[in-house]
């Protein structure tokens with residue numbers, strides 16, 4: 001079995017980058033598994049930027065992969081698609097500025113990926129499973145392989161390391177490899193969260209007109225009710241949530257300001 005461990009799909013998410021560098025340097029290997037270490041966006045890593053021209057993790061669409069372009073990430077996506085051809089399982093390491101602990105993101109309905117996520121969620125209290133089967137997920141790097149998990153950890157600033165989060169992530173990553181190696185299976189159901197919608201910040205003529213409400217900040221995975229405060233405008237007016245009870249995630253994620261996402265809404269389910 002060949003497993004690819006990817007860091008630096010986003011060049012300013014240092015934890016994944018330095019975990020990959022550490023394991024490469026230590027020549028970390030496991031019996032019965034071939035590990036390919038991948039620093040996915042070397043130019044962006046060098047500049048400590050999320051991307052150079054376009055988000056690499058939105059550059060794997062059929063359209064992006066099929067045409068010549070001057071977009072660095074589109075060209076890089078073609079190289080990575082080839083490199084991942086014989087990968088059986090991809091573990092993609094990311095960080096978030098949101099207070100999401102260790103989140104295993106599943107971007108497609110695949111039993112092997114789900115099985116690993118479930119075992120991790122059962123064993124570690126701070127591990128949650130988030131399914132993101134949206135319209136954009138086909139453009140993720142995960143679309144190149146049949147089975148994969150994304151390990152999304154936070155809160156940590158872009159361009160910054162955090163030792164506790166670093167070693168917790170490493171522990172979960174090594175356990176994921178162990179599960180793959182031993183082909184462990186789990187039948188019982190565990191809680192998972194399904195993203196179904198998102199909210200943008202208040203804006204006036206495209207310009208930001210407010211921020212995440214201080215009472216809402218950091219409350220990822222805590223049930224949000226109709227009428228709870230979510231935004232505080234620059235003129236100090238509060239804005240309250242309208243909608244069905246939901247679990248918010250990616251609250252105030254720095255990289256999503258440009259995507260016009262202030263937070264995502266998820267439903268709790270069993271997987």
Ligand SMILES: [Zn+2]
Pocket residue numbers: 009010013093094095
């Ligand atoms: Zn990322």
